Amino acid sequence: AEQAVRQAYSDVDExxxxxxxxxxxxxxxxxxxxxxxxxxxxxxxxxxxxxxxxSGNVIRVLKRHASGANLLEECEPPxxxxxxx
Numbered sequence: 001a002e003q004a005v006r007q008a009y010s011d012v013d014e015x016x017x018x019x020x021x022x023x024x025x026x027x028x029x030x031x032x033x034x035x036x037x038x039x040x041x042x043x044x045x046x047x048x049x050x051x052x053x054x055s056g057n058v059i060r061v062l063k064r065h066a067s068g069a070n071l072l073e074e075c076e077p078p079x080x081x082x083x084x085x
Contacts, residue, residue: 014053015061018061025047032066035066036067055072
């Protein structure tokens with residue numbers, strides 16, 4: 001199953017998927033303004049991580065929309081420490 005998923009998503013850019021996910025889930029709000037509030041930023045981060053996106057790419061995309069996204073880097077352990085690759 002893992003091999004099939006890797007093959008299916010080998011040519012897909014994860015940051016583009018994250019952007020489209022945010023556009024779908026938050027289509028009725030001004031994303032920059034919404035994410036400027038720390039609780040909304042944290043909720044969006046958790047939602048993206050639960051959707052299966054890597055923390056590095058999630059933070060990278062959230063930084064485009066909210067200046068406070070730098071704080072997420074301090075709270076999240078490196079992916080290698082959590083056993084992800």
